[in-house]
Amino acid sequence: MKNSLDSRLPDLPEDTTSQQLGQAIARWLFEISCLPELSNFRTTLQLPHLTRKLYGKVLKAHQRYLQYKLNQLRKHGREPTCKRGCAFCCQFMPSGISALEVIFLYDEMHQQKHFSRTFRRFLERQEVIEEISADYRKREQSPVQKGRSVSEEILLEYRQKRIPCPLLTTDGVCLLYSVRPFVCREYFSCSPPSWCDPSHPHYSQALRIAIPLPEDCQSMLDKIDQLLGLNLPETLSEAFLVFTINVARFKPIVWNC
Template sequence: MLNRPYDGPLCRAFRGDLARVLVWFEHYQNEVVSRAGLRLVCAKGCRYCCFHWPEDVYSFEGEIAARTIVEQSPERVNEIAAAFRDDEREMERLDEIMGRKLGESTEGAQLSEEDRVELLLASYYRLERPCALLNPDGTCSIYSVRPLSCRIYLNFSDPFFCVPDHVDESDVRTYLLDLEEEASELLDLLHERFVRYKGITGLRPLLARLLESR
């Protein structure tokens, strides 16, 4: 994909190649789970993963998702963009509160940036703010083109443990099964080729901007 002269992330050639990457990724996940002797309990209509704040979304994933929304649900574009803007404001409010609280304690002030981000994302999850792309039946309205960041959440225990109030319990078996590092680095290069909003990699704020620009 890196060496092909695409006419942007929305062209047929790029979307076809990306679709194949997603198929390979699904096969990879299935192989890892099978070899580990685990049983996936995730099922259609379970919406708990959609309370997350997906980060590290690639620019081309956002472009394709935004185009899909515009084509499938043109009457909802403004509504979805506004909902994602509300989510962004809530995240900013939460970040400010958390920063103030952490600054009041020695332990909090010593947190690494990575740990701080993980704590912020976990705190947002507990707010149970559903993604604006959820259908009433708990399914994703852009499921076939959802970003890789939305595909990595896996649960091998009871779905009950995906409930935000229980996700930190000791016997929870939920995992993030992502791409191998080398594959991620290749997609990072593609991301840079098509990026329009530098530094915006959260799904919700990225889609808000992409939808507002159409």
């Protein structure tokens, strides 16, 4: 399940170049899926160093894909206004996170001196989600808007509380920006940054667009998930907590040569 921010801009066309750039992402993900160590990761907490190298290529290829799409947007007369410190879109809980992404988020965060504090933030965010979920279940007839699941309704209610992502600093900067999930990379605004604030009078008129990961790339991430066999939840907070406590048990990931 993905998060949904209202997109007021038309979908960008899929041309030969964007397809080729998307295929490059899928190719590096395929290389990762061929690593035999994936199936033993849960018990060994070990992966070859090549995994990090290949994932770095995945992220670079994805950045090239995004830049091409954003240039297409500019040709349509729209200039993205997102900038460092603009983090209104970081006030919802990302969903649709893959196990591979969680592994690299955990690895990066485990190397930081603020691991314990950030872990507590994840716990606090998950407690809020569970409180909303419990309250939702208590309602005799909880209205679900057509086209939305109960999980989506719960995350929408969470977003309305405007709680910053546990990885966000007070300056609006992501602690793990270099390995942030794909879903955190796909949203852009072409309106003044202040319009992205839900309390702004022009919020409903803000021009926003989503550039999701190509379907074949998402399919490769799903395949890698199956090979890893971690069966993690979809939301970032719960997936990170389950991985940290039940899989990694707070231990560092070992990268073999």
